Amino acid sequence: MAEHWHRRLIEGKSGLMAALTTVLISVGGLVEIVPMFTLDSVPEADWIDPYTPLEVAGRDIYIREGCYTCHSQMVRPFRDETLRYGPWSHSSEYMWDRPFLLGSRRIGPDLHRIGGKYPDAWHYEHMKDPRATSPGSIMPPYQWLLEWKIDAADVQASVLALSRVGTPYSQEEIDGVPAQLQQQGGEIVERLKGSGIDASWDDEIVALTAYLQRLGTDRPSPVAQGGGE
Amino acid sequence: MSNASAIEQAPQLAAAAGYDDGIVKKFVWAAVIFAIVGMSVGVLIATQLAWWPANFATPYLTFGRLRPLHTNAVIFAFAANVVFAGMYYSMQRLLKVPMWSKGLSEFHFWGWQGIILSAAITLPLGLTQSKEYAELIWPIDLAIAVVFLSFAFNCAMTIKNRKVEHLYVAIWFYMSFLITIPVLHVFNNLSIPATLTRSYPIYSGMTDALVQWWYGHNAVGFILTTPFLGLMYYFLPRAAERPVYSYRLSIVHFWALVFLYIWAGPHHLLYSALPDWAQTTGMVFSIMLLAPSWGGMLNGLLTLRGAWDRLRTDPILKFMVVAVSFYGMSTFEGPMMSIRSVSALAHYTNWVVGHVHSGALGWVGMISFGMIYWVMPRLYGRKLYSDNLATIHFWIATIGIVLYTVSMWGGGLTEGLMWRAIDESGQLKYPIFVDMVAKQAPFYWMRVVGGLMYLGGVFLMFFNLLQTAMGAAPAPAAAPAAK
Numbered sequence: 001m002a003e004h005w006h007r008r009l010i011e012g013k014s015g016l017m018a019a020l021t022t023v024l025i026s027v028g029g030l031v032e033i034v035p036m037f038t039l040d041s042v043p044e045a046d047w048i049d050p051y052t053p054l055e056v057a058g059r060d061i062y063i064r065e066g067c068y069t070c071h072s073q074m075v076r077p078f079r080d081e082t083l084r085y086g087p088w089s090h091s092s093e094y095m096w097d098r099p100f101l102l103g104s105r106r107i108g109p110d111l112h113r114i115g116g117k118y119p120d121a122w123h124y125e126h127m128k129d130p131r132a133t134s135p136g137s138i139m140p141p142y143q144w145l146l147e148w149k150i151d152a153a154d155v156q157a158s159v160l161a162l163s164r165v166g167t168p169y170s171q172e173e174i175d176g177v178p179a180q181l182q183q184q185g186g187e188i189v190e191r192l193k194g195s196g197i198d199a200s201w202d203d204e205i206v207a208l209t210a211y212l213q214r215l216g217t218d219r220p221s222p223v224a225q226g227g228g229e
Numbered sequence: 230m231s232n233a234s235a236i237e238q239a240p241q242l243a244a245a246a247g248y249d250d251g252i253v254k255k256f257v258w259a260a261v262i263f264a265i266v267g268m269s270v271g272v273l274i275a276t277q278l279a280w281w282p283a284n285f286a287t288p289y290l291t292f293g294r295l296r297p298l299h300t301n302a303v304i305f306a307f308a309a310n311v312v313f314a315g316m317y318y319s320m321q322r323l324l325k326v327p328m329w330s331k332g333l334s335e336f337h338f339w340g341w342q343g344i345i346l347s348a349a350i351t352l353p354l355g356l357t358q359s360k361e362y363a364e365l366i367w368p369i370d371l372a373i374a375v376v377f378l379s380f381a382f383n384c385a386m387t388i389k390n391r392k393v394e395h396l397y398v399a400i401w402f403y404m405s406f407l408i409t410i411p412v413l414h415v416f417n418n419l420s421i422p423a424t425l426t427r428s429y430p431i432y433s434g435m436t437d438a439l440v441q442w443w444y445g446h447n448a449v450g451f452i453l454t455t456p457f458l459g460l461m462y463y464f465l466p467r468a469a470e471r472p473v474y475s476y477r478l479s480i481v482h483f484w485a486l487v488f489l490y491i492w493a494g495p496h497h498l499l500y501s502a503l504p505d506w507a508q509t510t511g512m513v514f515s516i517m518l519l520a521p522s523w524g525g526m527l528n529g530l531l532t533l534r535g536a537w538d539r540l541r542t543d544p545i546l547k548f549m550v551v552a553v554s555f556y557g558m559s560t561f562e563g564p565m566m567s568i569r570s571v572s573a574l575a576h577y578t579n580w581v582v583g584h585v586h587s588g589a590l591g592w593v594g595m596i597s598f599g600m601i602y603w604v605m606p607r608l609y610g611r612k613l614y615s616d617n618l619a620t621i622h623f624w625i626a627t628i629g630i631v632l633y634t635v636s637m638w639g640g641g642l643t644e645g646l647m648w649r650a651i652d653e654s655g656q657l658k659y660p661i662f663v664d665m666v667a668k669q670a671p672f673y674w675m676r677v678v679g680g681l682m683y684l685g686g687v688f689l690m691f692f693n694l695l696q697t698a699m700g701a702a703p704a705p706a707a708a709p710a711a712k
């Protein structure tokens with residue numbers, strides 16, 4: 001067989017092969033990702049506040065426990081999903097999500113509209129014994145969340161780092177993290193007390209509850225959503 | 230067997246050429262040991278879904294923390310170690326020159342195993358970035374960059390100093406791996422540390438999701454596909470003793486694969502809040518990926534032309550042929566699942582898990598086993614201890630994959646159809662989510678059985694390789710079948 005013309009010219013030159021490969025693998029990523037920054041692909045939503053320090057702490061617990069391995073946070077625009085979970089998810093709702101937590105599997109239900117769906121005490125009981133609130137659930141119990149404590153200095157470091165990547169926390173807010181934690185945690189503790197549950201503002205379960213109750217409550221107005229559900 | 234003396238002489242020939250085969254042995258053993266670890270964790274988390282008390286009421290062994298440990302172990306500890314072993318073996322022979330720096334090779338080995346060890350400690354502790362296959366915390370990410378780039382540099386210098394002009398097709402695929410992985414790894418992990426163990430990405434929301442799936446899909450593409458195609462292009466012709474079917478086809482499918490793969494990430498985000506144009510781009514390029522993928526499959530299978538009869542007797546070829554067949558099957562299934570309307574049904578269900586595993590167990594696992602059974606006798610200069618055990622490994626692995634895939638297809642379709650079922654009054658037919666979770670139990674158990682069989686096969690391989698390495702007399706072959 002006659003030798004292919006490119007055998008020496010291309011496949012015989014390692015530097016050229018490497019350069020061509022680099023160019024080819026760069027095109028797709030550049031075309032798809034760069035417009036996310038340059039076009040108004042993801043609408044900004046000025047009505048959505050960043051997560052509170054307690055919610056940041058709760059979100060970090062959600063990440064630590066790998067909740068996203070079983071629960072998605074993305075209501076797709078289908079009839080069955082809006083019936084089951086609520087209004088479909090809008091890109092602006094994720095604007096302060098670092099990292100994103102859409103998930104890739106629904107071993108359990110989607111959680112993007114979990115906020116406000118159940119009282120705080122439900123989440124407390126659910127983490128302690130999932131089958132007490134959801135008979136037949138295969139979720140493991142998370143009783144250590146009832147015992148472990150959040151550390152205000154640790155949360156402050158998180159809020160500071162988040163401000164460095166662009167979340168608009170003021171210096172005042174960063175300095176006020178410990179007080180903020182106590183205040184919002186205290187409100188949840190009060191509500192739990194109403195259900196006969198004894199908790200402390202720095203219990204991890206309180207922070208996680210704060211985050212879960214925030215989830216999906218920053219919906220765009222019905223007009224922006226295209227006429228509602 | 231006619232190649233028995235070739236196997237016995239292989240180590241002397243390698244030594245005479247100055248090739249470093251010690252590094253190959255190390256990576257093979259690491260791969261086999263981490264296959265056992267990573268797949269055992271896989272069987273455990275599969276059991277946890279079938280029977281929740283298997284979470285053991287301790288923070289460190291819950292599904293949420295162990296699933297990332299499983300994926301990291303099988304991708305970065307098993308599969309990557311296989312790739313490294315195969316690359317060190319084949320590059321020296323294809324380029325006719327020893328590795329440029331033995332010291333860098335050693336640094337690569339110990340550095341990489343150190344990274345794996347740190348992953349095995351941090352993930353059960355809940356230290357994670359939460360991005361799939363990029364869970365490891367930022368100090369480990371830095372170590373990955375350093376170790377991988379040192380390996381890439383060692384390979385680049387070896388290629389530069391080669392004694393042959395033409396680069397064999399396997400080398401192209403290795404180069405695409407060496408170039409793409411650092412790009413993906415660095416850009417997906419750009420973040421600002423909060424503490425030594427926690428950081429926040431510079432991207433937020435849907436942009437973060439897009440960058441992650443650009444990374445995530447191409448981790449599949451450039452760790453589990455292109456370097457393994459390189460291994461296929463070296464080890465399959467060697468095992469079959471036939472030249473590659475078509476040089477032209479390998480060129481066309483290489484460049485097409487490298488160009489198209491990168492675009493496919495957004496198919497993980499179909500019907501999400503990602504901008505529509507990005508979803509469509511991802512879908513279209515995913516469908517186009519079928520062509521170069523099947524180009525590779527055909528080139529692999531047709532390399533066996535004239536050698537098909539050896540499939541009856543040679544367990545190594547059995548592994549390789551089934552691997553390439555699974556590659557073809559999962560690269561057909563993937564593009565189909567990337568169609569929006571199919572994704573609407575499949576996304577978030579067990580079907581996706583089944584798809585990943587038909588590629589991982591079928592393609593990556595089986596081609597790895599074939600390569601390991603071929604290369605280890607040549608590294609030790611001894612015939613494989615038992616071809617029969619290897620054949621048994623082949624069959625229980627194959628049946629295990631079928632059980633795994635079928636159970637996840639069944640489970641996934643059940644979930645997808647039940648979630649979307651609407652009754653005559655326009656309401657959800659199954660409003661209680663846990664009712665549908667309960668329906669998964671038989672599928673979850675069936676998967677445990679399939680996974681156990683696959684894992685059992687790896688144990689057999691481990692035993693067979695140990696016997697081979699320790700110089701046990703080859704087990705007597707089964708009496709020739711009665712004629």
